[in-house]
Amino acid sequence: MGSYSGTCEIVEESEEPKLVQRSKWPYRSHSGFGVGEKDGKCSFLKMGYKDSLENDINQLFEAINLKGPKGLSVSYQGGASSSSSKSALKKPIPVGMPHSPRVGGSESLSLKQALRDLCISKASEMAAMKRSSMSISSTVSEAGRIKSLFNSVVVEPASGSDFCGDENKWGMVEVSLVPEESKSNSSRMITVSVPHEAHQSKSLNQSANSSPRFARVRTEISTGSSKSTRTDVSASVKIGTQAPKAELHWMEKQTFASSPSYSYADDNMPEPENTVPASNTLPEKASMLKSGQQGRLRAVASSSSINGNRVSRMARNSPRVAKIVVRRKSTGKKKIKQDSSTASCAANTFSEVNSSLDSSSSQLVCQRCHCSLKSLSNESNQESIRSQSAGISAEVSSSHVNSDVRKPPLVENDFNKRRASVPRAKKSPKSREKEHFSPSSSSLGDSTSTSISDDSNLSRPSCSNKPHMSKDVRWAAIRHIKMQDGALGLRHFNLLKKLGFGDIGTVYLAELIGTNCLYAIKVMDNEFLARRKKMPRAQTEKEILRMLDHPFLPTLYTQFTSDNLSCLVMEYCPGGDLHVLRQKQPGRCFPEPAARFYVAEVLLALEYLHMLGVVYRDLKPENILVREDGHIMLSDFDLSLRCTVSPTLVKPSSNMDPARISGPCTTSSCAEPFCIEPPCQVPCFSPRFLPASAKTKRKLRADFAAQVRSLPQLVAEPTDARSNSFVGTHEYLAPEIIKGEGHGAAVDWWTFGIFLYELLYGRTPFKGAGNEDTLANVVLENLKFPDSPLVSFQARDLIRGLLVKEPENRLGTEKGAAEIKQHPFFEGLNWALIRCAVPPELPEPYEFGVPSMMSPEAESNYLECKATGDHLEFELF
Numbered sequence: 017m018g019s020y021s022g023t024c025e026i027v028e029e030s031e032e033p034k035l036v037q038r039s040k041w042p043y044r045s046h047s048g049f050g051v052g053e054k055d056g057k058c059s060f061l062k063m064g065y066k067d068s069l070e071n072d073i074n075q076l077f078e079a080i081n082l083k084g085p086k087g088l089s090v091s092y093q094g095g096a097s098s099s100s101s102k103s104a105l106k107k108p109i110p111v112g113m114p115h116s117p118r119v120g121g122s123e124s125l126s127l128k129q130a131l132r133d134l135c136i137s138k139a140s141e142m143a144a145m146k147r148s149s150m151s152i153s154s155t156v157s158e159a160g161r162i163k164s165l166f167n168s169v170v171v172e173p174a175s176g177s178d179f180c181g182d183e184n185k186w187g188m189v190e191v192s193l194v195p196e197e198s199k200s201n202s203s204r205m206i207t208v209s210v211p212h213e214a215h216q217s218k219s220l221n222q223s224a225n226s227s228p229r230f231a232r233v234r235t236e237i238s239t240g241s242s243k244s245t246r247t248d249v250s251a252s253v254k255i256g257t258q259a260p261k262a263e264l265h266w267m268e269k270q271t272f273a274s275s276p277s278y279s280y281a282d283d284n285m286p287e288p289e290n291t292v293p294a295s296n297t298l299p300e301k302a303s304m305l306k307s308g309q310q311g312r313l314r315a316v317a318s319s320s321s322i323n324g325n326r327v328s329r330m331a332r333n334s335p336r337v338a339k340i341v342v343r344r345k346s347t348g349k350k351k352i353k354q355d356s357s358t359a360s361c362a363a364n365t366f367s368e369v370n371s372s373l374d375s376s377s378s379q380l381v382c383q384r385c386h387c388s389l390k391s392l393s394n395e396s397n398q399e400s401i402r403s404q405s406a407g408i409s410a411e412v413s414s415s416h417v418n419s420d421v422r423k424p425p426l427v428e429n430d431f432n433k434r435r436a437s438v439p440r441a442k443k444s445p446k447s448r449e450k451e452h453f454s455p456s457s458s459s460l461g462d463s464t465s466t467s468i469s470d471d472s473n474l475s476r477p478s479c480s481n482k483p484h485m486s487k488d489v490r491w492a493a494i495r496h497i498k499m500q501d502g503a504l505g506l507r508h509f510n511l512l513k514k515l516g517f518g519d520i521g522t523v524y525l526a527e528l529i530g531t532n533c534l535y536a537i538k539v540m541d542n543e544f545l546a547r548r549k550k551m552p553r554a555q556t557e558k559e560i561l562r563m564l565d566h567p568f569l570p571t572l573y574t575q576f577t578s579d580n581l582s583c584l585v586m587e588y589c590p591g592g593d594l595h596v597l598r599q600k601q602p603g604r605c606f607p608e609p610a611a612r613f614y615v616a617e618v619l620l621a622l623e624y625l626h627m628l629g630v631v632y633r634d635l636k637p638e639n640i641l642v643r644e645d646g647h648i649m650l651s652d653f654d655l656s657l658r659c660t661v662s663p664t665l666v667k668p669s670s671n672m673d674p675a676r677i678s679g680p681c682t683t684s685s686c687a688e689p690f691c692i693e694p695p696c697q698v699p700c701f702s703p704r705f706l707p708a709s710a711k712t713k714r715k716l717r718a719d720f721a722a723q724v725r726s727l728p729q730l731v732a733e734p735t736d737a738r739s740n741s742f743v744g745t746h747e748y749l750a751p752e753i754i755k756g757e758g759h760g761a762a763v764d765w766w767t768f769g770i771f772l773y774e775l776l777y778g779r780t781p782f783k784g785a786g787n788e789d790t791l792a793n794v795v796l797e798n799l800k801f802p803d804s805p806l807v808s809f810q811a812r813d814l815i816r817g818l819l820v821k822e823p824e825n826r827l828g829t830e831k832g833a834a835e836i837k838q839h840p841f842f843e844g845l846n847w848a849l850i851r852c853a854v855p856p857e858l859p860e861p862y863e864f865g866v867p868s869m870m871s872p873e874a875e876s877n878y879l880e881c882k883a884t885g886d887h888l889e890f891e892l893f
């Protein structure tokens with residue numbers, strides 16, 4: 017058919033094999049290969065132009081004469097006609113070159129005339145042909161698409177396999193993706209077009225599955241000789257050696273392309289037949305890709321997910337683009353599992369990241385192994401990288417397939433390996449330590465069910481869930497020990513001092529050995545708790561501590577069980593508690609500004625707890641610890657009540673008690689905050705006369721506050737939580753608890769009022785001679801304020817609003833902490849920045865750090881647990 021590569025043939029549809037056998041028209045692929053049809057072997061036919069023309073005409077005559085207008089089929093034929101399938105004939109086979117009749121202009125007139133006559137006389141056939149030509153046009157675009165991808169894939173016969181014929185191997189060939197230059201240099205390559213769209217590849221996949229002959233296409237994209245990103249794509253290309261069409265079948269073998277260093281095999285996928293081993297795959301092409309030459313096919317993982325069941329990949333070719341989107345199961349684990357080089361390579365990558373971050377990071381030097389612990393800023397950076405990798409919504413653009421590295425979660429893997437190699441013998445033989453996971457979690461189940469292995473702990477460090485402490489080196493210290501020894505136990509700590517004890521345990525100051533990091537460890541004897549039926553209290557405390565992430569609440573770094581002792585490793589507060597601190601104040605009470613500061617921070621902590629569905633119930637100065645920086649930390653949650661919270665929008669009630677919304681001296685003619693006008697009934701601290709402008713400003717602020725109070729309020733605190741437990745401390749018990757009427761979050765506002773009262777006056781308001789008297793006073797006695805010390809009207813007004821005996825009328829019951837925050841006692845306070853405010857001065861310098869009485873060098877600490885009455889005593893010896 018002349019020298020053109022590619023032919024457009026009009027062939028008469030035939031179901032008779034013999035007719036097809038007669039049709040021996042050669043065809044040529046544009047690469048110069050011809051495929052004969054009979055024996056299935058490749059034949060390279062070259063014909064002279066004239067011979068070819070005459071042969072064509074003869075064949076045409078023969079075809080026209082022999083066949084009636086049963087229907088004509090037009091086919092861009094990639095091979096000789098096949099008798100195998102009628103349906104197959106209906107689909108044109110694309111061949112990648114222009115199609116034109118081979119009839120030229122230099123033939124003899126008689127021949128031309130004969131042809132013309134033939135055409136005229138066979139008008140009916142032409143009509144049929146016209147109908148068929150419509151299908152040609154509709155299929156040309158598809159053919160073009162197939163052609164484009166066909167061109168992008170170079171088919172090379174696999175070693176030992178015959179492209180055309182090896183029936184034993186079903187005509188399987190290896191198709192490798194190579195740079196364009198490689199293709200042009202190869203004289204044996206056949207280009208194959210692959211449809212662009214995923215659904216097309218899917219349909220082709222189906223059709224190819226039913227075809228007997230197909231070629232497997234394996235693509236490999238390498239980024240370097242040593243570190244290769246390999247994308248194995250299994251494609252089946254039905255070559256038209258027996259049927260006059262080609263079908264393509266693409267099946268992604270591997271979808272992992274997040275790093276150029278990965279090599280991966282998927283267990284779920286059957287190994288393709290006749291695939292070339294990875295080592296045989298085009299190293300020179302890999303280097304070409306590396307040097308910037310664009311491969312014919314570039315893999316784009318557009319949205320692959322390691323955890324989900326969806327992995328998408330886009331294969332691009334420039335300028336021809338082929339997209340292959342494959343949905344398949346998770347592959348992430350396997351890539352790590354099955355290729356250790358992957359892990360090591362990624363570890364290198366991470367070490368590079370680490371080194372780049374080192375300069376800006378604070379370091380903690382481990383005294384034991386002399387390695388440095390990076391601050392959490394590094395950890396969080398790495399964490400973000402890990403999570404990016406772990407998420408594997410990896411999109412490796414075609415232009416960045418070699419450089420845009422998605423890092424895998426190899427640190428975890430690395431750690432897991434190290435952990436696996438940590439011998440159990442490293443642990444103390446007498447300790448039976450069981451590690452628990454301590455991140456804040458929305459899960460509120462029991463600790464055994466929520467405890468997570470160390471692996472999970474490290475892959476998702478607790479600090480990542482506690483942003484306000486994310487820079488804390490104590491996280492890094494704990495994690496370092498865990499990575500080093502696999503699990504944390506009491507043996508890792510030097511217990512330096514007993515800080516105190518309560519109903520369910522003893523709290524020790526402890527140093528994590530080799531890190532200079534101090535912690536408060538609450539040690540609880542499980543046997544003792546079980547015997548005294550206090551296990552639920554311990555459990556409640558653990559669960560709540562795990563949830564917390566707030567500047568005025570304790571951070572739980574980790575928890576573990578060691579020798580049947582439950583240990584909670586928390587933030588250490590060196591400033592003592594407010595009860596002790598108050599005793600040290602002149603007059604045993606705090607100045608009002610200091611009291612205001614402390615209650616404000618406590619209010620924020622309570623508000624946060626309420627929003628988490630925790631009613632604290634045990635507010636008292638003993639449970640308010642002072643941090644090193646002077647800010648507070650609310651501790652001790654074993655009496656807390658867990659409940660659900662359903663945020664509601666509360667409109668202002670029209671008949672609100674004026675006492676609850678009173679501003680500064682609202683009933684007085686005086687606008688002074690601390691005036692001595694009779695209606696205020698309180699002496700002022702120091703009479704001041706403000707300039708008119710200040711008065712105006714104050715008035716405006718009061719008006720604005722009133723307007724704010726009149727707005728609807730979103731309440732996200734428990735308003736209907738109920739409990740009948742008799743819990744708390746006598747002097748702090750709310751009337752509804754004493755009366756056993758059932759109580760809810762409002763009890764915290766009662767205790768908040770008692771707390772403020774105690775800070776300001778140095779004693780609680782209803783204290784009696786004994787506990788019984790105290791309880792009776794709480795229920796029956798009216799609130800009274802002593803004459804001294806002097807306390808502002810606003811403070812007393814707030815206390816009055818809080819210590820309302822009926823909980824439904826109590827300040828805070830309706831709108832929670834927001835209602836209390838708006839009280840004039842807190843006017844001008846910047847709630848959002850109070851954590852940055854300068855705290856009240858401590859009465860005397862506190863001894864921060866390690867007490868000298870106990871040697872930090874004492875490495876062999878043992879706990880002795882003594883139960884004396886209802887109390888546990890743990891002693892060091």
Ligand SMILES: Nc1ncnc2c1ncn2[C@@H]1O[C@H](COP(=O)(O)OP(=O)(O)OP(=O)(O)O)[C@@H](O)[C@H]1O
Pocket residue numbers: 515516517518519520521522523536538570586587588589590593638641651652653654
């Ligand atoms: N993080 C900490 N930092 C410093 N000291 C602490 C810390 N936690 C607790 N303490 C001290 O330990 C003492 C006992 O702690 P805690 O009250 O939590 O034990 P408890 O058994 O829960 O007590 P309770 O009987 O109130 O339930 C406290 O009074 C406090 O002084």
